[in-house]
Amino acid sequence: MRSKRISSNERSCWSGTGLASAGPITSVIAMVCLAVGSASANTAGTVKVTPLGGQKGEFCRLDRALVFEDPNGTRILYDAGRTVAGPDDPRLADIDIVLVSHVHGDHIGDRHTKSPNAGTCANPDFSVDAMPHSSSVAIAVEKGAKIVTGSEMPSFFAAKLEKAGGKSEDSVLVRFGAMTEVGGVGITTVPATHSNGLAPGFLTGPLADYMTNSGITAYVGPPTGYVLKFSNGLVAYLSGDTGITAEQQVVVRDYYGASMAVMNIGDTFTTGPEEAAHVVNELIRPKSVIASHANEEATRDGEVLPGTRTEKFISAANMPVHVPLSGMTMEFDQAGSCSRGC
Numbered sequence: 001m002r003s004k005r006i007s008s009n010e011r012s013c014w015s016g017t018g019l020a021s022a023g024p025i026t027s028v029i030a031m032v033c034l035a036v037g038s039a040s041a042n043t044a045g046t047v048k049v050t051p052l053g054g055q056k057g058e059f060c061r062l063d064r065a066l067v068f069e070d071p072n073g074t075r076i077l078y079d080a081g082r083t084v085a086g087p088d089d090p091r092l093a094d095i096d097i098v099l100v101s102h103v104h105g106d107h108i109g110d111r112h113t114k115s116p117n118a119g120t121c122a123n124p125d126f127s128v129d130a131m132p133h134s135s136s137v138a139i140a141v142e143k144g145a146k147i148v149t150g151s152e153m154p155s156f157f158a159a160k161l162e163k164a165g166g167k168s169e170d171s172v173l174v175r176f177g178a179m180t181e182v183g184g185v186g187i188t189t190v191p192a193t194h195s196n197g198l199a200p201g202f203l204t205g206p207l208a209d210y211m212t213n214s215g216i217t218a219y220v221g222p223p224t225g226y227v228l229k230f231s232n233g234l235v236a237y238l239s240g241d242t243g244i245t246a247e248q249q250v251v252v253r254d255y256y257g258a259s260m261a262v263m264n265i266g267d268t269f270t271t272g273p274e275e276a277a278h279v280v281n282e283l284i285r286p287k288s289v290i291a292s293h294a295n296e297e298a299t300r301d302g303e304v305l306p307g308t309r310t311e312k313f314i315s316a317a318n319m320p321v322h323v324p325l326s327g328m329t330m331e332f333d334q335a336g337s338c339s340r341g342c
């Protein structure tokens with residue numbers, strides 16, 4: 001059985017890269033960020049990726065959340081899910097952009113842990129109810145961040161932001177099409193083959209009751225993945241929940257040339273390890289991959305457990321697969337290789 005063992009050297013490297021963050025983005029800094037982004041890509045600097053999972057140093061059952069930090073300081077939270085302890089989670093630090101691939105509760109955050117590392121890796125604590133606004137909306141309001149989504153979700157998030165005390169204009173549309181630049185990072189959405197029903201609990205009033213009684217969900221458009229182009233030139237694909245799609249080759253590889261991929265491997269709900277390996281080996285062919293959404297206790301003491309989906313995916317992929325251990329920052333260069341922390 002193959003497994004990934006984490007050496008003590010690597011751990012000390014991570015502790016040096018931690019969660020140190022740029023200061024709050026003031027309007028002056030935001031202008032600088034935009035200037036950086038609109039110039040031709042500066043290949044200096046790395047993109048830092050920090051998983052905010054259920055247990056520090058582990059890859060746990062419902063881990064989804066990743067924080068990407070552009071070399072220009074812009075910080076992006078991808079699919080907060082349930083393992084982020086709401087807006088007060090100290091691991092978040094500053095967040096400028098919140099991405100939500102789709103509105104299922106384990107991605108938008110219908111409930112969440114009461115504090116980082118509560119519960120166990122196999123059974124994390126998700127005791128805090130975040131309905132009807134969601135953890136993603138609460139975080140965006142508290143941090144003054146923009147929620148950047150595709151399909152029909154922007155109008156939903158605009159209404160939610162306003163009701164939760166934020167600004168509706170902080171909901172930004174990136175429907176399948178051109179990239180939009182936010183904070184110096186190019187962002188677009190790509191199709192994901194999944195579903196995107198909004199649970200009635202996100203609504204209030206009689207409509208919510210009618211829907212609950214009928215067993216139906218609300219339409220907020222199709223689910224999405226993302227392609228991000230960072231200011232150092234790194235292009236990353238975030239799969240969201242999806243099966244195999246033709247766009248993974250035609251759009252993500254042929255057009256955007258993604259060199260790093262965050263790939264969901266959860267089986268049934270998304271590509272399993274074999275399908276996900278086909279996607280990265282044949283369709284996208286990135287330099288490196290971060291496994292995500294494994295829906296299992298994938299590691300113990302930072303070591304991948306035998307017989308897990310994560311282990312199968314690592315074995316089947318032709319390129320390095322990095323395991324998203326919570327709190328451990330990985331750094332990626334312009335070409336998509338992990339240069340530190342992996």
Ligand SMILES: [Zn+2]
Nearest residue numbers: 102104194241
């Ligand atoms: Zn889903």
